[in-house]
Amino acid sequence: MITLTINDQEVKARKGWTLLEAARHHGVDIPTLCYHEAVAPSGACRLCMVELKDGDWSKLVASCIYPVADGLNVYTETPKVQNVRRWVLEMLLAACPGSEEIATLARRYGVTTTRFATKSANEACMVCGLCVRVCEEVVGLSAIATVDRGVHKRVGAPYLKPTDVCVACGSCVTICPTGAMAKIFDTVRGEPQTKLTQLQA
Amino acid sequence: MAANAKIGVFLCQCGSKIDPLVDLQALQGALQTDVDHCEILPYTCLQPGLESIMHAVAAHRLNRLIIAGCESRLMLKKFEKELAPLDLLKGQIDMINVRGHIAAVSEQTPEQNAAKAAKLIKAAVAEMHVMSPTAQIRAKIDGPVVIVGNGLAGYAAAQALADKEVDCLLCTDTLDADAVLRKVSDHYPGEGEQHPRLRRIVTAVAQSPRVTLMPPSELVHLAGVTGDYTLTFQDAQTGDSRQYRAGALLAALDAELVPPGPQFGYDGDSVLYQPELERRIRHSGTPKGKVVFWVNDHEIGMGEFDQLSVRAAWSMARHIRETSNLKTETIILYNEKMPVSLSSAQRAVNRKLKIAWVPYDQAVRPMVQDRCITFCGLKDHVEHEIDWDLLVLSPLRRVGGQALQTAKTLGLIHKPDRFLTGHHAKVRPEMVGREATYLAGSARYPCDLQETLNQGRRAGVKNAAMVAKAGSGELFVPRTVCWVDPELCIGCGQCQELCDCGGISVDAGAGGGLPRVVDPMVCTGGGTCAAACPYRALILQNFTNDQREARLAALANQLEHDDVVVFGCAWGGLPAADNAGTQGLKYDPRIHMIGIPCIGQLDPCVMARAFLEGAPGLLLLGCLPEECHHSYGVDHAWNRVSLIKKLLTLSGFNRRRIALAHADLNKPEEFIRTVESFSQTISSLGPIDRTAANRAKLAAMYDLAKNNTRIRALLSAVLRRPWENAYTGDQRHALEYDRDFSDALVEEFLQARLLGVLKAEKRPLGLTELSQALHEEERRVIEALMEMVREGLIASRHENRRPYFACVN
Amino acid sequence: MEQLNEEIEQIMQTYPGKPEYLIFLLQDIQDKAGYISPESMQLVSEHTGVPLTQAYSVATFYQSFRLEPRGDHDIRVCLGTACHLKGGQRITEELERRLNVQAGETTEDQRFTLSTVNCVGACALAPVVVVDDEYEPHVTAKKLDRKLKILEHEFDENKEGGPDA
Incomplete structure (x- = not known):
């Protein structure tokens, strides 16, 4: 049994749990976007940051991937944590103007406008990788992956055309936290437009 | 019934996504008495929750779990993986999407939501009581991989297998590379650049100790399943037959290339087809004079393979230009529709060798005349002519000759006159047995030699992987596959005709090949076979009809007078409902969702049972028929729904109480429109009055759907779309069929109802009593009764010169 | 071009069929053919066991990989x-x-x-x-x-x- 504190409350945990799991198990709410229980965590969106304090020293960590350890003091609502959340949400508002879900989440934390240049009004994908991970880990097909890099990075099937790899199960659409997958779903499923096929291991 | 099912239910709070919206305390209270353990957890799916579940399973020795949480499509795999060490196998864990089907989509109070959740969970509990898990079986591959069909892909497959150190038997005419290359043009003309590779492969195979050559002979019979096949070969000359054991089977089949019809002027002398030109060049050297290639694939109806012919023509034209030192003129005449995709290097060569490319207007067909061919120019619309000394046409491609025979023996023919690639189930990869494992070559679908060799290699690699997995004990037989009860199977073969995965074959043995056998490594678990079998000899393991019936009966029993049940298939209805949930779209709470892998596996008796138990309405929500992931599941379901509709009408109930619909998982708003429209209909109809007479009719409906082999056989015999003519004698007139089927149904339903009355009364009844009980004319009733007596269903005797009827026994 | 298929086949054989050789293979093919064709991508994916989608993802990530043929x-x-x-x-x-x-x-x-x-x-x-x-x-x-x-x-x-x- 591991003992730690979350917001000054003593909490028991076991080796192998993450801070997020321990917090949620004890009813402490931490917002997340790129996290889903069905797939491995990736720590991409940084919305789940929490502050670890030890006397004067403190650091921010991503709770979805940080393992529990004896004696940690975890705080989920400090000014630093709230600041990070607001920055992240403001940036997400700019990156995904087409997502209702992000707008709602941002509003919940008091973020309604963004100072950053916004992408096209329809853009909703935050490249969180949940769709890629669910297709690989749960479905076992790896029909989609990220393509290109930097600001051009997006999600797609090979050659951005439907192939026979996708079986149109819709797991990616269900897991997508922003509604972006629903918009591009038809570029992935559909009559295969290439003759390429994929070996299943 | 399953012995000692110990059921645990775990209610997930899911943060704030389920708990405040659904009163979990009330839910727990409602369920506690029905199950062995019921617990509320903050998050069932996180490590802490999983540990709690494992603790409860161990403490209470639970062997069936129901998790009331979120989408099973996403989450179930995690539970199965984490709980596998506790001997909880696929089928023993079920999930109810309380979050997405109730909490997120309802505007009702938490108590009402809890009540709805209780209904769905209790129904799942009822199913779990009936569920009898099969043992986890390790698949064994007993024997070498046998490569049949004599196709060129076979060499590549043999090489791949030998590289992975898997023994194989190769059925082929020759291992002499020269001999093989001499015959390549028969099936793959114009592919000189692949010849060195083919030569290397054949040589490697000839030298490999892992490859055993089988003498040339024809495959005449195949029996057994993956892991244990018995193949019978017959020597064409001596007539001797020999049997071989195989662990896995691979068919390497090449398409047959034949000359196009006489309207193209083919004469084998000055008008050739592509393979012939190549053979002629090999025998007599480069032709002199002018060679014109007419790439006429569109005109012979094979437009989709034009690229193969174009590339072959170019390759041969190039060869001629190079070897004749640019003396022999070559022209390639092609339909303007064809894209000509040469690489930049090829274009450079083209320019250097001055091979002429002449496109013609697709609207005007070129005409072949003696030594000249006319065509319509693209720009000027004037008819032009080209002289030729040799005219070379595109080949007609088809599955023919020995390849066709082998394909038939292997059960690979889906439609005659088409290539062997089937309309295949689009399912998750854990359903084994995809086509690429056992079929390679241009007979599958026309392709070039490079692709054929690649397909062969792929098939070899897949088989090698399967053998390796089996060898290390890691190849498990999938748990969602069908199984035939040999005691019940009479060998009618309906299941084999309906099956879309090719997993059903005949079990040879004493009595001569009657009962069907399912190959569990090929079966994709579509289940329409089980729903169709007239004798109910097939079951879909771990997800049986009885289980489904138990769930539906339990749910129907709890429904209010205007609730509806919706069966959503795993590819259409269910994900659409899940996505409505993730988007938080609200809809009518009277709609109760049950997930099912394919609506094609719903037995009509299950549909009838729903009404018997009190469901006001039943909706089958699948995919679009052309998009069914199990190929024809929706079409089959249509016929079964039609049966129930007719029975409802015969009983005097409204036939709209059961309906078929389709949903697109990416359009949850339309899903809502669909289910609410159905709900409206049912709401306006109200429930079926539970009078004794009505209940008797519903019971008769159920009995007929479940046990009447005549109707079930009739139904499964026509589970094909009216325009399909794959089976001779199956073309049917839509109206005539419907009338004939209805007539048969009227007879059988009357008999079912009579039987029902006699069983209930438990004493002999006279004609008048029976007719009055059913409100039917005596004339019709006596006909039915006499037939039943003839068939031994009931007995009759006379008293005071009046007939009395009673059940036998 | 006629030798190209041959040469690409031979390049495949110079590396073991494992995921870690993906980038080496892509580089060698690019050197030989000037670009990575869809068919080559398919072959590399099969040889290394990396799903096609992921091979494509890697190829688009690095700018030095070209997926379109170059001109003469x-x-x-x-x-x-x-x-x-x-x-x-x-x-x-x-x-x-x-x-x-x-x-x-x-x-x-x-x-x-x-x-x-x-x-x-x-x-x-x-x-x-x-x-x-x-x-x-x-x-x-x-x-x-x-x-x-x-x-x-x-x-x-x-x-x-x-x-x-």
Whole structure:
């Protein structure tokens, strides 16, 4: 049994749990976007940051991937944590103007406008990788992956055309936290437009 | 019934996504008495929750779990993986999407939501009581991989297998590379650049100790399943037959290339087809004079393979230009529709060798005349002519000759006159047995030699992987596959005709090949076979009809007078409902969702049972028929729904109480429109009055759907779309069929109802009593009764010169 | 081209069939063929066991991998400081008009690939355009036009039609 504190409350945990799991198990709410229980965590969106304090020293960590350890003091609502959340949400508002879900989440934390240049009004994908991970880990097909890099990075099937790899199960659409997958779903499923096929291991 | 099912239910709070919206305390209270353990957890799916579940399973020795949480499509795999060490196998864990089907989509109070959740969970509990898990079986591959069909892909497959150190038997005419290359043009003309590779492969195979050559002979019979096949070969000359054991089977089949019809002027002398030109060049050297290639694939109806012919023509034209030192003129005449995709290097060569490319207007067909061919120019619309000394046409491609025979023996023919690639189930990869494992070559679908060799290699690699997995004990037989009860199977073969995965074959043995056998490594678990079998000899393991019936009966029993049940298939209805949930779209709470892998596996008796138990309405929500992931599941379901509709009408109930619909998982708003429209209909109809007479009719409906082999056989015999003519004698007139089927149904339903009355009364009844009980004319009733007596269903005797009827026994 | 398939097959065999050899294979294929065709991508995916989608993801991630074939002739306009001052940008635009492509693209008949590059180290000859490894000094639109015409009429072409019409 591991003992730690979350917001000054003593909490028991076991080796192998993450801070997020321990917090949620004890009813402490931490917002997340790129996290889903069905797939491995990736720590991409940084919305789940929490502050670890030890006397004067403190650091921010991503709770979805940080393992529990004896004696940690975890705080989920400090000014630093709230600041990070607001920055992240403001940036997400700019990156995904087409997502209702992000707008709602941002509003919940008091973020309604963004100072950053916004992408096209329809853009909703935050490249969180949940769709890629669910297709690989749960479905076992790896029909989609990220393509290109930097600001051009997006999600797609090979050659951005439907192939026979996708079986149109819709797991990616269900897991997508922003509604972006629903918009591009038809570029992935559909009559295969290439003759390429994929070996299943 | 399953012995000692110990059921645990775990209610997930899911943060704030389920708990405040659904009163979990009330839910727990409602369920506690029905199950062995019921617990509320903050998050069932996180490590802490999983540990709690494992603790409860161990403490209470639970062997069936129901998790009331979120989408099973996403989450179930995690539970199965984490709980596998506790001997909880696929089928023993079920999930109810309380979050997405109730909490997120309802505007009702938490108590009402809890009540709805209780209904769905209790129904799942009822199913779990009936569920009898099969043992986890390790698949064994007993024997070498046998490569049949004599196709060129076979060499590549043999090489791949030998590289992975898997023994194989190769059925082929020759291992002499020269001999093989001499015959390549028969099936793959114009592919000189692949010849060195083919030569290397054949040589490697000839030298490999892992490859055993089988003498040339024809495959005449195949029996057994993956892991244990018995193949019978017959020597064409001596007539001797020999049997071989195989662990896995691979068919390497090449398409047959034949000359196009006489309207193209083919004469084998000055008008050739592509393979012939190549053979002629090999025998007599480069032709002199002018060679014109007419790439006429569109005109012979094979437009989709034009690229193969174009590339072959170019390759041969190039060869001629190079070897004749640019003396022999070559022209390639092609339909303007064809894209000509040469690489930049090829274009450079083209320019250097001055091979002429002449496109013609697709609207005007070129005409072949003696030594000249006319065509319509693209720009000027004037008819032009080209002289030729040799005219070379595109080949007609088809599955023919020995390849066709082998394909038939292997059960690979889906439609005659088409290539062997089937309309295949689009399912998750854990359903084994995809086509690429056992079929390679241009007979599958026309392709070039490079692709054929690649397909062969792929098939070899897949088989090698399967053998390796089996060898290390890691190849498990999938748990969602069908199984035939040999005691019940009479060998009618309906299941084999309906099956879309090719997993059903005949079990040879004493009595001569009657009962069907399912190959569990090929079966994709579509289940329409089980729903169709007239004798109910097939079951879909771990997800049986009885289980489904138990769930539906339990749910129907709890429904209010205007609730509806919706069966959503795993590819259409269910994900659409899940996505409505993730988007938080609200809809009518009277709609109760049950997930099912394919609506094609719903037995009509299950549909009838729903009404018997009190469901006001039943909706089958699948995919679009052309998009069914199990190929024809929706079409089959249509016929079964039609049966129930007719029975409802015969009983005097409204036939709209059961309906078929389709949903697109990416359009949850339309899903809502669909289910609410159905709900409206049912709401306006109200429930079926539970009078004794009505209940008797519903019971008769159920009995007929479940046990009447005549109707079930009739139904499964026509589970094909009216325009399909794959089976001779199956073309049917839509109206005539419907009338004939209805007539048969009227007879059988009357008999079912009579039987029902006699069983209930438990004493002999006279004609008048029976007719009055059913409100039917005596004339019709006596006909039915006499037939039943003839068939031994009931007995009759006379008293005071009046007939009395009673059940036998 | 006829040897290309052969050579790519041989490249496959030089590496073991494991995921870690993906990038090596892609680089070697690119060296040989100038680009990675969909068929090559498929072969690499099968050989290494990396799902096709992921191989494609890696290939698009690195800019040095090309997924489109290059033209027969490579035209590179230098946009280093000296050349830029001497009108490199204008030369680029004129070439774009002349060839009907954007910089970075290949012409439809696959004869020319136009691209802009950083300083090629021949500043005294600015503006410089490198055509197939030949440095063209002090280029003007007219000089380039002449050069392009020579390349276009490299082989007498047929007038009737065909893949280059």
